[in-house]
Amino acid sequence: MSLDHLSQEHQDKVIKIRKRVIEAIGRSMDLYGVTQSTGHLYGLLFFADKPMTLDEMGQEMKMSKTSMSTSVRTLLDLQMVNKVWEKGSRKDLYEVEYDWxxxxxxxxxxxxxxxxxxxxxxxxxxxxxxxxxxxxxxxxxxxxxxxxxxxxxxxxxxxxxxxxxxxxxxxxxxxxxxxxxxxxxxxx
The missing domain is CATH 1.10.287 (Helix Hairpins)
Known part of the structure:
Protein backbone atom coordinates (compact mmCIF):
# COMPACT_ATOMS: atom_id res chain seq x y z
CA MET A 1 0.00 0.00 0.00
CA SER A 2 1.27 3.44 -0.89
CA LEU A 3 2.29 5.71 1.96
CA ASP A 4 1.16 8.87 0.15
CA HIS A 5 -1.93 9.30 2.31
CA LEU A 6 0.18 9.46 5.50
CA SER A 7 1.72 12.60 6.97
CA GLN A 8 5.43 13.07 6.32
CA GLU A 9 6.14 12.23 9.97
CA HIS A 10 4.26 8.93 9.71
CA GLN A 11 5.82 8.13 6.35
CA ASP A 12 9.28 8.60 7.89
CA LYS A 13 8.39 6.28 10.79
CA VAL A 14 7.02 3.60 8.46
CA ILE A 15 10.11 3.83 6.24
CA LYS A 16 12.37 3.51 9.29
CA ILE A 17 10.49 0.40 10.46
CA ARG A 18 10.58 -1.13 6.99
CA LYS A 19 14.31 -0.49 6.66
CA ARG A 20 14.91 -2.25 9.97
CA VAL A 21 12.90 -5.27 8.81
CA ILE A 22 14.58 -5.30 5.38
CA GLU A 23 17.99 -5.23 7.09
CA ALA A 24 16.99 -8.17 9.32
CA ILE A 25 15.75 -10.11 6.28
CA GLY A 26 19.02 -9.38 4.49
CA ARG A 27 21.09 -10.63 7.43
CA SER A 28 19.06 -13.82 7.75
CA MET A 29 19.27 -14.74 4.07
CA ASP A 30 22.61 -16.44 4.52
CA LEU A 31 20.46 -19.34 5.72
CA TYR A 32 19.53 -19.76 2.06
CA GLY A 33 23.06 -19.16 0.83
CA VAL A 34 22.35 -15.77 -0.72
CA THR A 35 24.01 -12.41 -0.30
CA GLN A 36 22.77 -9.73 2.04
CA SER A 37 21.93 -7.45 -0.92
CA THR A 38 19.74 -10.19 -2.42
CA GLY A 39 18.03 -10.43 0.97
CA HIS A 40 17.50 -6.67 0.92
CA LEU A 41 15.89 -7.02 -2.50
CA TYR A 42 13.55 -9.67 -1.11
CA GLY A 43 12.71 -7.25 1.70
CA LEU A 44 11.97 -4.48 -0.79
CA LEU A 45 9.59 -6.77 -2.69
CA PHE A 46 8.07 -7.91 0.61
CA PHE A 47 6.85 -4.38 1.29
CA ALA A 48 6.03 -3.46 -2.32
CA ASP A 49 2.36 -2.75 -2.90
CA LYS A 50 2.55 -4.06 -6.46
CA PRO A 51 4.81 -6.20 -8.62
CA MET A 52 8.00 -4.41 -9.65
CA THR A 53 10.22 -4.36 -12.74
CA LEU A 54 14.00 -4.71 -12.65
CA ASP A 55 14.29 -1.00 -13.41
CA GLU A 56 12.06 -0.06 -10.48
CA MET A 57 13.96 -2.36 -8.13
CA GLY A 58 17.31 -1.01 -9.35
CA GLN A 59 16.17 2.54 -8.81
CA GLU A 60 14.96 1.78 -5.27
CA MET A 61 18.01 -0.27 -4.34
CA LYS A 62 20.55 1.93 -6.15
CA MET A 63 21.95 -1.18 -7.84
CA SER A 64 22.88 -1.82 -11.45
CA LYS A 65 20.43 -3.66 -13.65
CA THR A 66 22.96 -6.51 -13.96
CA SER A 67 23.24 -6.91 -10.18
CA MET A 68 19.49 -6.64 -9.85
CA SER A 69 18.96 -9.27 -12.55
CA THR A 70 21.38 -11.67 -10.83
CA SER A 71 19.64 -11.19 -7.47
CA VAL A 72 16.19 -11.67 -8.98
CA ARG A 73 17.34 -14.82 -10.78
CA THR A 74 18.67 -16.17 -7.48
CA LEU A 75 15.35 -15.44 -5.75
CA LEU A 76 13.44 -17.02 -8.64
CA ASP A 77 15.60 -20.15 -8.42
CA LEU A 78 14.88 -20.32 -4.69
CA GLN A 79 11.17 -19.80 -5.45
CA MET A 80 11.17 -16.79 -3.13
CA VAL A 81 9.84 -14.47 -5.84
CA ASN A 82 7.51 -15.09 -8.73
CA LYS A 83 7.42 -13.61 -12.20
CA VAL A 84 3.94 -12.24 -12.84
CA TRP A 85 2.08 -10.99 -15.85
CA GLU A 86 0.27 -7.69 -15.83
CA LYS A 87 -2.01 -6.52 -18.62
CA GLY A 88 -0.45 -3.73 -20.63
CA SER A 89 3.08 -4.22 -19.32
CA ARG A 90 5.83 -5.40 -21.62
CA LYS A 91 8.45 -5.71 -18.90
CA ASP A 92 8.86 -8.64 -16.57
CA LEU A 93 7.31 -8.02 -13.18
CA TYR A 94 8.24 -9.72 -9.93
CA GLU A 95 6.52 -10.16 -6.61
CA VAL A 96 7.55 -11.84 -3.41
CA GLU A 97 6.37 -15.30 -2.35
CA TYR A 98 4.72 -14.60 0.98
CA ASP A 99 4.46 -18.22 2.12
CA TRP A 100 7.75 -18.48 4.02
Missing amino acids: FQTFTDYFAIEWRKSVETSLQIFRKSIEEMQKLIQDVPEEDAIRRVLMEDQRKMEEAVGYYLWLNRLIDSLESGDIYQLIPKDNPRDV
Whole structure:
Protein backbone atom coordinates (compact mmCIF):
# COMPACT_ATOMS: atom_id res chain seq x y z
CA MET A 1 0.00 0.00 0.00
CA SER A 2 1.27 3.44 -0.89
CA LEU A 3 2.29 5.71 1.96
CA ASP A 4 1.16 8.87 0.15
CA HIS A 5 -1.93 9.30 2.31
CA LEU A 6 0.18 9.46 5.50
CA SER A 7 1.72 12.60 6.97
CA GLN A 8 5.43 13.07 6.32
CA GLU A 9 6.14 12.23 9.97
CA HIS A 10 4.26 8.93 9.71
CA GLN A 11 5.82 8.13 6.35
CA ASP A 12 9.28 8.60 7.89
CA LYS A 13 8.39 6.28 10.79
CA VAL A 14 7.02 3.60 8.46
CA ILE A 15 10.11 3.83 6.24
CA LYS A 16 12.37 3.51 9.29
CA ILE A 17 10.49 0.40 10.46
CA ARG A 18 10.58 -1.13 6.99
CA LYS A 19 14.31 -0.49 6.66
CA ARG A 20 14.91 -2.25 9.97
CA VAL A 21 12.90 -5.27 8.81
CA ILE A 22 14.58 -5.30 5.38
CA GLU A 23 17.99 -5.23 7.09
CA ALA A 24 16.99 -8.17 9.32
CA ILE A 25 15.75 -10.11 6.28
CA GLY A 26 19.02 -9.38 4.49
CA ARG A 27 21.09 -10.63 7.43
CA SER A 28 19.06 -13.82 7.75
CA MET A 29 19.27 -14.74 4.07
CA ASP A 30 22.61 -16.44 4.52
CA LEU A 31 20.46 -19.34 5.72
CA TYR A 32 19.53 -19.76 2.06
CA GLY A 33 23.06 -19.16 0.83
CA VAL A 34 22.35 -15.77 -0.72
CA THR A 35 24.01 -12.41 -0.30
CA GLN A 36 22.77 -9.73 2.04
CA SER A 37 21.93 -7.45 -0.92
CA THR A 38 19.74 -10.19 -2.42
CA GLY A 39 18.03 -10.43 0.97
CA HIS A 40 17.50 -6.67 0.92
CA LEU A 41 15.89 -7.02 -2.50
CA TYR A 42 13.55 -9.67 -1.11
CA GLY A 43 12.71 -7.25 1.70
CA LEU A 44 11.97 -4.48 -0.79
CA LEU A 45 9.59 -6.77 -2.69
CA PHE A 46 8.07 -7.91 0.61
CA PHE A 47 6.85 -4.38 1.29
CA ALA A 48 6.03 -3.46 -2.32
CA ASP A 49 2.36 -2.75 -2.90
CA LYS A 50 2.55 -4.06 -6.46
CA PRO A 51 4.81 -6.20 -8.62
CA MET A 52 8.00 -4.41 -9.65
CA THR A 53 10.22 -4.36 -12.74
CA LEU A 54 14.00 -4.71 -12.65
CA ASP A 55 14.29 -1.00 -13.41
CA GLU A 56 12.06 -0.06 -10.48
CA MET A 57 13.96 -2.36 -8.13
CA GLY A 58 17.31 -1.01 -9.35
CA GLN A 59 16.17 2.54 -8.81
CA GLU A 60 14.96 1.78 -5.27
CA MET A 61 18.01 -0.27 -4.34
CA LYS A 62 20.55 1.93 -6.15
CA MET A 63 21.95 -1.18 -7.84
CA SER A 64 22.88 -1.82 -11.45
CA LYS A 65 20.43 -3.66 -13.65
CA THR A 66 22.96 -6.51 -13.96
CA SER A 67 23.24 -6.91 -10.18
CA MET A 68 19.49 -6.64 -9.85
CA SER A 69 18.96 -9.27 -12.55
CA THR A 70 21.38 -11.67 -10.83
CA SER A 71 19.64 -11.19 -7.47
CA VAL A 72 16.19 -11.67 -8.98
CA ARG A 73 17.34 -14.82 -10.78
CA THR A 74 18.67 -16.17 -7.48
CA LEU A 75 15.35 -15.44 -5.75
CA LEU A 76 13.44 -17.02 -8.64
CA ASP A 77 15.60 -20.15 -8.42
CA LEU A 78 14.88 -20.32 -4.69
CA GLN A 79 11.17 -19.80 -5.45
CA MET A 80 11.17 -16.79 -3.13
CA VAL A 81 9.84 -14.47 -5.84
CA ASN A 82 7.51 -15.09 -8.73
CA LYS A 83 7.42 -13.61 -12.20
CA VAL A 84 3.94 -12.24 -12.84
CA TRP A 85 2.08 -10.99 -15.85
CA GLU A 86 0.27 -7.69 -15.83
CA LYS A 87 -2.01 -6.52 -18.62
CA GLY A 88 -0.45 -3.73 -20.63
CA SER A 89 3.08 -4.22 -19.32
CA ARG A 90 5.83 -5.40 -21.62
CA LYS A 91 8.45 -5.71 -18.90
CA ASP A 92 8.86 -8.64 -16.57
CA LEU A 93 7.31 -8.02 -13.18
CA TYR A 94 8.24 -9.72 -9.93
CA GLU A 95 6.52 -10.16 -6.61
CA VAL A 96 7.55 -11.84 -3.41
CA GLU A 97 6.37 -15.30 -2.35
CA TYR A 98 4.72 -14.60 0.98
CA ASP A 99 4.46 -18.22 2.12
CA TRP A 100 7.75 -18.48 4.02
CA PHE A 101 6.91 -22.00 5.15
CA GLN A 102 6.69 -23.13 1.52
CA THR A 103 9.88 -21.27 0.66
CA PHE A 104 11.70 -23.00 3.51
CA THR A 105 10.30 -26.37 2.46
CA ASP A 106 11.16 -25.92 -1.22
CA TYR A 107 14.72 -24.83 -0.54
CA PHE A 108 15.71 -27.21 2.21
CA ALA A 109 13.92 -30.25 0.84
CA ILE A 110 15.79 -29.89 -2.45
CA GLU A 111 19.17 -29.15 -0.87
CA TRP A 112 18.91 -31.77 1.87
CA ARG A 113 17.59 -34.44 -0.53
CA LYS A 114 20.60 -33.98 -2.83
CA SER A 115 22.99 -34.25 0.10
CA VAL A 116 21.22 -37.29 1.57
CA GLU A 117 21.16 -39.19 -1.72
CA THR A 118 24.86 -38.54 -2.35
CA SER A 119 25.84 -39.48 1.19
CA LEU A 120 23.71 -42.63 1.26
CA GLN A 121 25.22 -43.80 -1.99
CA ILE A 122 28.76 -43.27 -0.65
CA PHE A 123 28.07 -44.90 2.72
CA ARG A 124 26.30 -47.93 1.21
CA LYS A 125 29.12 -48.53 -1.26
CA SER A 126 31.69 -48.12 1.51
CA ILE A 127 29.86 -50.54 3.82
CA GLU A 128 29.72 -53.10 1.03
CA GLU A 129 33.45 -52.72 0.37
CA MET A 130 34.20 -52.87 4.11
CA GLN A 131 32.18 -56.08 4.40
CA LYS A 132 34.31 -57.68 1.68
CA LEU A 133 37.49 -56.58 3.45
CA ILE A 134 36.25 -58.00 6.75
CA GLN A 135 35.57 -61.36 5.09
CA ASP A 136 39.14 -61.43 3.75
CA VAL A 137 40.73 -60.82 7.15
CA PRO A 138 41.16 -63.74 9.60
CA GLU A 139 38.92 -63.53 12.70
CA GLU A 140 41.84 -63.40 15.08
CA ASP A 141 43.48 -60.47 13.27
CA ALA A 142 43.26 -57.21 15.28
CA ILE A 143 42.56 -55.20 12.14
CA ARG A 144 39.28 -57.08 11.73
CA ARG A 145 37.91 -55.42 14.91
CA VAL A 146 38.90 -52.00 13.55
CA LEU A 147 37.17 -52.73 10.25
CA MET A 148 34.04 -53.97 12.00
CA GLU A 149 33.94 -50.84 14.18
CA ASP A 150 34.28 -48.65 11.09
CA GLN A 151 31.44 -50.56 9.46
CA ARG A 152 29.26 -50.11 12.56
CA LYS A 153 29.90 -46.35 12.54
CA MET A 154 28.97 -46.10 8.86
CA GLU A 155 25.76 -48.10 9.44
CA GLU A 156 24.81 -45.63 12.19
CA ALA A 157 25.40 -42.79 9.74
CA VAL A 158 23.10 -44.49 7.24
CA GLY A 159 20.44 -44.57 9.97
CA TYR A 160 20.82 -40.80 10.35
CA TYR A 161 20.45 -40.20 6.62
CA LEU A 162 17.36 -42.43 6.47
CA TRP A 163 15.90 -40.37 9.35
CA LEU A 164 16.77 -37.16 7.48
CA ASN A 165 14.93 -38.54 4.44
CA ARG A 166 11.82 -39.01 6.62
CA LEU A 167 12.20 -35.45 7.91
CA ILE A 168 12.34 -34.20 4.32
CA ASP A 169 9.26 -36.29 3.48
CA SER A 170 7.42 -34.72 6.42
CA LEU A 171 8.38 -31.24 5.22
CA GLU A 172 7.20 -31.93 1.68
CA SER A 173 3.93 -33.54 2.78
CA GLY A 174 3.26 -30.88 5.42
CA ASP A 175 3.04 -33.54 8.15
CA ILE A 176 5.70 -31.70 10.14
CA TYR A 177 3.15 -28.98 10.87
CA GLN A 178 1.12 -31.47 12.88
CA LEU A 179 4.08 -31.86 15.21
CA ILE A 180 5.16 -28.22 15.06
CA PRO A 181 2.12 -26.15 14.02
CA LYS A 182 2.56 -22.93 12.09
CA ASP A 183 2.04 -19.98 14.37
CA ASN A 184 -0.99 -17.82 13.82
CA PRO A 185 0.40 -14.36 12.99
CA ARG A 186 -2.26 -12.86 15.25
CA ASP A 187 -0.74 -14.76 18.22
CA VAL A 188 2.73 -13.27 17.80
